[in-house]
Amino acid sequence: MSSKLESVIARFIRQDVQSMHGYAIQPSVGMVKLDAMENPFRLPPALRQALGERLAEVAINRYPGPRIDDLRAALAKHVGLPEGFGLMLGNGSDELISLLAMACDVPGASILAPLPGFVMYEMSAKLQGLRFIGVPLRADFELDEAAMLAAMAEHQPAIVYIAYPNNPTANLFDDAIVERIVDAAPGLVVIDEAYQPFASRSYIDRVAKHEHVLVMRTLSKFGLAGIRLGYMLGPRALIDQVDKVRPPYNVSVLNAEAALFALEHDDEFDRQAKILRSERSRLIAALSAMPGVKPYPSEANMILARVPDAAALFAEMKARKVLVKNVSKMHPLLDNCLRLTVGTPEENDQMIEAMKASLS
Numbered sequence: 001m002s003s004k005l006e007s008v009i010a011r012f013i014r015q016d017v018q019s020m021h022g023y024a025i026q027p028s029v030g031m032v033k034l035d036a037m038e039n040p041f042r043l044p045p046a047l048r049q050a051l052g053e054r055l056a057e058v059a060i061n062r063y064p065g066p067r068i069d070d071l072r073a074a075l076a077k078h079v080g081l082p083e084g085f086g087l088m089l090g091n092g093s094d095e096l097i098s099l100l101a102m103a104c105d106v107p108g109a110s111i112l113a114p115l116p117g118f119v120m121y122e123m124s125a126k127l128q129g130l131r132f133i134g135v136p137l138r139a140d141f142e143l144d145e146a147a148m149l150a151a152m153a154e155h156q157p158a159i160v161y162i163a164y165p166n167n168p169t170a171n172l173f174d175d176a177i178v179e180r181i182v183d184a185a186p187g188l189v190v191i192d193e194a195y196q197p198f199a200s201r202s203y204i205d206r207v208a209k210h211e212h213v214l215v216m217r218t219l220s221k222f223g224l225a226g227i228r229l230g231y232m233l234g235p236r237a238l239i240d241q242v243d244k245v246r247p248p249y250n251v252s253v254l255n256a257e258a259a260l261f262a263l264e265h266d267d268e269f270d271r272q273a274k275i276l277r278s279e280r281s282r283l284i285a286a287l288s289a290m291p292g293v294k295p296y297p298s299e300a301n302m303i304l305a306r307v308p309d310a311a312a313l314f315a316e317m318k319a320r321k322v323l324v325k326n327v328s329k330m331h332p333l334l335d336n337c338l339r340l341t342v343g344t345p346e347e348n349d350q351m352i353e354a355m356k357a358s359l360s
């Protein structure tokens with residue numbers, strides 16, 4: 001690095017950014033990729049062909065326009081948007097999480113979330129210069145109600161995130177506890193339903209009872225992680241405020257067209273989710289039969305499993321070309337835990353075989 005470049009970085013890139021690690025993405029070429037909760041199924045060839053034809057007609061010479069409104073309308077219909085509610089789009093829910101931190105950056109503001117949880121809640125807070133308050137879950141991965149209520153009373157967080165189901169523990173929190181936390185929250189509560197296609201319940205039915213709750217979803221786990229489309233709904237007056245910090249044209253016309261196409265064919269994605277839910281049960285049964293392995297119940301397309309030695313098992317599975325996520329270092333509650341994404345039946349067989357061989 002030249003001395004000019006060094007001095008530019010040292011003087012003008014934030015100190016905290018210089019010392020932080022970016023969001024880590026594991027190299028995965030040639031691997032059975034079961035580390036990022038992607039839907040493993042591609043569209044059937046006829047649908048791929050039809051999508052290609054649709055995308056060919058998109059006016060990429062223009063900024064995104066009316067098709068974005070069409071997509072918001074299609075999503076509103078898809079979720080059954082309550083009267084008086086608004087819906088905004090993000091380039092993945094990751095972008096919405098950043099925009100929320102930006103919009104709520106009042107003096108002294110903090111963001112609160114249970115831990116272990118999705119890392120972007122903390123990262124968005126830190127990047128925006130907000131305090132992050134992490135409240136440990138109980139040992140059974142349920143919300144620690146007393147600790148959450150005490151932390152909210154003390155810190156008065158601008159935003160409380162509840163991932164429903166949670167990542168990486170894959171469970172749905174108890175509804176009565178969630179409701180008491182929602183009632184006590186002084187600011188916004190964001191119910192993050194990224195894994196909704198695999199869950200037995202959704203908060204959508206209850207959202208209209210509150211004026212400070214937003215529900216965030218994504219098409220990533222639905223089957224479109226590559227197109228980066230997240231959305232968030234809530235009382236229109238609140239959504240309108242957050243929407244002001246959104247960069248114009250944040251969703252590409254190609255993404256929007258692909259998302260519209262996917263919603264028109266949601267039966268195909270429902271069929272895929274159904275297979276994944278049934279594969280999840282099969283995987284949990286197979287994992288339970290392995291000596292020393294304890295899979296936890298899952299309402300998502302991932303399974304958290306405690307194993308005898310996570311670092312060694314991760315490395316051995318990787319050597320057998322199966323890539324999972326070692327979450328052991330994320331939080332003390334996850335000591336010796338691996339997070340396994342549910343793949344196709346063939347991929348899951350490969351994972352089971354790699355795990356058995358690595359454990360023996």
Ligand code: PMP
Nearest residue numbers: 092093094118167194218220230
């Ligand atoms: N919320 C949770 C709980 C997640 O686990 C993830 C991604 N793994 C996201 C949001 C981000 O999803 P997106 O692909 O829409 O940015």
